[in-house]
Amino acid sequence: MNDILEVRNVTKRFGMGGVFGRNHITAVNDVSFTIEAEKPEIFTIVGESGSGKTTLARMILRLETPSEGEILFHGTRVDLRASRAERLKFMHEVQPVFQNPFEAFNPLKEVDRYLISTARTFLKLTKQSDIEQAMDDALQKVGLSYAEVKGRFAHELSGGQLQRVSIARALICNPTLLIADEPVSMVDASLRMAIVNLLKSLRDDFGVSVIYITHDLATAYYIADRIIIMQKGDVVEMGPARAVLDNPEHPYARLLKESVLSIDDAGYGDLDPATELMDQINKDRTGRTKMVTRDDGRLVRVAE
Amino acid sequence: MAEQKQDVLQVRNLKAYYQMAYFGVEREVRAVDDITMSIHENEVYGIAGESSSGKTSFIKVLAAAIRPPLRVVDGEVEFNFGGQKIDPNKASKEEVDAIRWSKLSYIMQGSMSVLNPVRKIGRSFEDFAFKPMGLPRAEFNSRVAAHLERLKLSPNVLNAYPHELSGGMRQRVTIALATVCQPQFIIADEPTTALDVVVQKDVLSMIRTVQQEMRASVIFVTHDMSVHANITDRVGIIYAGRLVEEGPTRQLFAQPKHPYTAHLVASLPRIGDTRERPALEGRPPNLSDPPKGCRFHPRCPLATDRCKQENPPLVDMGEGHRVACFHTDKVKPLIELGQPKVTRMAEGAPA
Numbered sequence: 001m002n003d004i005l006e007v008r009n010v011t012k013r014f015g016m017g018g019v020f021g022r023n024h025i026t027a028v029n030d031v032s033f034t035i036e037a038e039k040p041e042i043f044t045i046v047g048e049s050g051s052g053k054t055t056l057a058r059m060i061l062r063l064e065t066p067s068e069g070e071i072l073f074h075g076t077r078v079d080l081r082a083s084r085a086e087r088l089k090f091m092h093e094v095q096p097v098f099q100n101p102f103e104a105f106n107p108l109k110e111v112d113r114y115l116i117s118t119a120r121t122f123l124k125l126t127k128q129s130d131i132e133q134a135m136d137d138a139l140q141k142v143g144l145s146y147a148e149v150k151g152r153f154a155h156e157l158s159g160g161q162l163q164r165v166s167i168a169r170a171l172i173c174n175p176t177l178l179i180a181d182e183p184v185s186m187v188d189a190s191l192r193m194a195i196v197n198l199l200k201s202l203r204d205d206f207g208v209s210v211i212y213i214t215h216d217l218a219t220a221y222y223i224a225d226r227i228i229i230m231q232k233g234d235v236v237e238m239g240p241a242r243a244v245l246d247n248p249e250h251p252y253a254r255l256l257k258e259s260v261l262s263i264d265d266a267g268y269g270d271l272d273p274a275t276e277l278m279d280q281i282n283k284d285r286t287g288r289t290k291m292v293t294r295d296d297g298r299l300v301r302v303a304e
Numbered sequence: 305m306a307e308q309k310q311d312v313l314q315v316r317n318l319k320a321y322y323q324m325a326y327f328g329v330e331r332e333v334r335a336v337d338d339i340t341m342s343i344h345e346n347e348v349y350g351i352a353g354e355s356s357s358g359k360t361s362f363i364k365v366l367a368a369a370i371r372p373p374l375r376v377v378d379g380e381v382e383f384n385f386g387g388q389k390i391d392p393n394k395a396s397k398e399e400v401d402a403i404r405w406s407k408l409s410y411i412m413q414g415s416m417s418v419l420n421p422v423r424k425i426g427r428s429f430e431d432f433a434f435k436p437m438g439l440p441r442a443e444f445n446s447r448v449a450a451h452l453e454r455l456k457l458s459p460n461v462l463n464a465y466p467h468e469l470s471g472g473m474r475q476r477v478t479i480a481l482a483t484v485c486q487p488q489f490i491i492a493d494e495p496t497t498a499l500d501v502v503v504q505k506d507v508l509s510m511i512r513t514v515q516q517e518m519r520a521s522v523i524f525v526t527h528d529m530s531v532h533a534n535i536t537d538r539v540g541i542i543y544a545g546r547l548v549e550e551g552p553t554r555q556l557f558a559q560p561k562h563p564y565t566a567h568l569v570a571s572l573p574r575i576g577d578t579r580e581r582p583a584l585e586g587r588p589p590n591l592s593d594p595p596k597g598c599r600f601h602p603r604c605p606l607a608t609d610r611c612k613q614e615n616p617p618l619v620d621m622g623e624g625h626r627v628a629c630f631h632t633d634k635v636k637p638l639i640e641l642g643q644p645k646v647t648r649m650a651e652g653a654p655a
Contacts, residue, residue: 048500049471158587159355188354189527193571194583215500222573222581245575259501261508263572264642266533267554271509 003075004093004176004209005035005060010069012055028052028059029233030069035177040207042199044220044241046256047230053213056230057179060211061096062087092122095170099182101162105154111165112149115139115172122173138168141206142198160191167198171208178202181213196223217260221245229253231281235291239298249300251280309344311384312489312521313366316340318379320365323372333592335361335374337545340618345488346519348512350536350553352529352568354588358545359525363491366523367410368392368400383408385488406436409487411479411511413494418478419466425477426462433484451484454517455510472503476510483514490515490522497526508535529568533557538624541565544589544599547618551625558641561627563604570638598629606631 012028029052035043045053058064060071062078071078073090082090098104105111115135125131136146142164154162163183170178180199184192200223202208214220220227224241229252236250248254255277262270288304317340322333335358343349353359364370366381376393383390385407392400392408412418419428429448437444449459457476466474475495482490492511496504512535515522524536532539533553540550541564549562560566567584586603589595598616601607610630618628629635 048502160587188588189529189568189571191354191583191587193573193581196573197581197583217501218573218575221575222578242578255502257575259505260575261501261505261530261534262574262642263530263533263557263569264574265644266557266641267537267552268644269512269534270644271505271512271534273506273509 002037003034004037004073006072006075007031007033007056007060008070008072010056010059010066010071012052012059012064013067026233027055028066031056031228031230031235032069033228033238035209035211037176040203040209041225042203042210042212042223044212044214044224044227045230046214046217046220046227048215048256050232051230052233053230054181057096057181057211057213061094061179062090088121092173093175094177094179095173095175097163097167097170097178097180097183100186101159101166102154102186104166105162107154109153110151111154111157111162112146112151114169115149115165118169118172134172135168138171139165141171141202142168143194144168158191159187160194163187163195164198167195167202171202171206175208177209177211179211179213182215183212184219185214185216192219199223217245217256229256234289234301235299236301237298238291239294239296243296244298249294249298250302251277255281309346311342312345313343313384314382315342315366316380316382318362318365318381319377320361320370320374321377322361322374323377331592334358334545334594335591336365337594338379339542339547340379341540341547341550343489343521343523345521346515347537348515348522348524348535350532350539351523351525351542352527352532352539353542354527356588356591357542358591359542360493362542363493363523363525365393367408367491368404369410383489404436405432405482405487406485407487408489409482409485409491411482411490411492411495413497418481419474421466423465424462425464425466425469429462429481429484432481436485448484452480455480455483455514472499472507475499475503475507479507479511479514483518483520486518486520488518488520490520492522492524494526495524496531497528504531511535529557529572541568544594545591546599546628547626548600548628549626550618551621551627552623555623555625559637561621561625561632561635562600562629563606563631563635564600566635566638606634 010028010031013024013026015022015024045056047053055064059066078090116131119125119131119134123134125134132146139146139149144164149165184195187195196219199210199212203210212224220241227241227244228235228238231252237244237248237253245257248257255274258274258277289301290304291299291301293299317338318336319338320336322335324331339362351359361374365376381391381393385403390399390403434444439447452459455476457480461469461477496507499507508531536553538551539553539556541548543564549565556565557569560569571581573581584603589599595602597613598611601611616628616630618626620626
């Protein structure tokens with residue numbers, strides 16, 4: 001198989017309420033995509049909160065089971081109830097990076113303990129010098145060194161550094177796929193680009209594919225190869241990132257692009273809400289829809 | 305254009321430090337260090353800075369919401385509400401209570417923690433605004449309903465609990481709360497940071513509309529430069545407790561004179577532009593032990609020996625553009641701004 005990951009018609013429904021009058025919410029509805037092994041890429045999932053992007057990532061990480069459809073990893077199905085050995089094998093290849101680095105690390109533990117246990121579990125290293133070597137290699141990739149991190153607690157590092165440590169932790173076991181859920185939204189402006197450039201170098205220099213989840217269209221445009229735009233669980237547009245973002249076709253994608261504040265308008269202030277687009281989107285959601293392919297390779301959801 | 309306008313707030317040489325003495329070890333964190341600025345009536349003044357740059361401490365001092373160990377060490381804050389001058393940190397509690405909410409109000413960051421989770425929104429409105437407005441109950445209720453309507457919120461929200469509303473709705477409710485008494489001065493601390501792009505634009509446009517209707521002054525704090533670009537009239541950049549640059553928004557974005565500002569503006573990725581964005585090396589300094597001289601020098605590409613020794617004063621470059629840097633002539637804008645999409649918005653739009 002040439003695909004690292006194949007997501008095939010995946011749907012996730014959550015139940016809400018009690019035994020009587022139980023409601024179902026479709027968080028992710030019929031999503032399919034593949035990530036190929038030969039060509040490392042940054043695959044971006046964009047949407048507002050509640051669009052199902054985090055649920056999709058959690059399903060890929062096996063933290064949730066899909067209600068319908070399946071997720072294949074190197075051609076085999078990812079099962080939530082696998083043996084420990086199988087789970088470790090999966091985790092060896094797919095690693096997460098979470099949104100808030102301050103919450104990802106226990107404040108009472110030195111951050112290098114996370115690195116040590118990752119090296120022990122996945123690389124099966126036992127000698128102290130080997131472990132340190134593995135940690136240092138991973139930290140070098142993110143522009144830090146073991147000496148800087150050794151014995152430090154989370155509060156002693158800045159948000160940007162801490163996020164880089166959590167990426168380094170994920171890199172220790174040489175994963176083929178990194179799932180980064182809003183990795184820059186909690187990081188300061190002057191440090192944000194360091195993380196974004198780092199994700200780019202992971203793809204270009206180390207051949208790691210990244211699933212980058214964000215609501216920031218500008219950074220998506222900057223680093224992404226392919227993009228999917230989600231609205232309330234549905235994929236509304238999918239394709240090459242720059243083609244899609246330069247000229248979005250689906251009204252919701254256009255609304256997202258319209259809403260991005262641009263510094264070109266500095267001092268003039270462009271704050272008019274795009275009411276027309278919103279009306280059109282509400283109208284469109286009532287009818288039946290299907291995905292159609294366009295000439296430039298993008299898929300767009302249109303009314304049937 | 306700025307000269308004729310009256311100042312609503314003047315801050316002179318303000319220094320506010322966190323002073324702590326635990327187990328005999330004294331520690332001083334210089335969160336606000338020698339800030340001088342003024343805010344005119346009917347303008348939105350943006351304050352940009354990273355986390356732990358002292359911007360929240362600064363607005364706490366303005367709002368008279370400081371508690372030890374944060375203390376005002378030197379300097380003064382003076383509000384001018386139509387001739388009534390007051391320094392909220394020196395005035396008595398009664399005087400401050402008399403202006404709070406009715407003249408000086410505050411939009412806070414986490415809308416979930418501002419609204420009491422076990423009280424309906426309508427009760428929160430009573431808690432906040434009933435006393436300052438001093439109206440009979442019937443009139444108060446109709447004023448609140450009319451205000452909500454003006455902000456395009458349904459009066460039904462008064463009967464809802466905070467958890468029943470979405471994040472964007474809650475943030476609009478906190479804005480409604482802060483503006484219901486028609487204050488002359490509003491402090492907005494990261495009001496849109498937790499919101500999605502679509503909702504964010506909506507909330508910003510609402511703040512701008514309310515501000516223009518009431519002709520209020522707003523201090524708008526956020527680290528997001530693209531928000532500053534779109535809502536503010538003037539922007540001040542705070543780095544490590546000091547104001548390093550201040551100027552009219554368009555000018556500051558088009559021709560930044562401080563290397564830190566130039567970097568902040570250039571580091572924003574934009575749709576339609578694929579050029580490599582450099583990241584700034586290093587990290588913001590620790591405010592309990594700031595570097596000597598200019599606090600930006602360890603990260604500054606233009607730093608010289610003078611920067612390591614002397615602290616650059618804030619110098620006026622004309623047209624209200626003030627910069628604290630010895631090398632303003634060497635600072636070049638790292639990117640060019642495109643043409644704005646719109647050319648409305650008014651009075652002081654720079655050419």
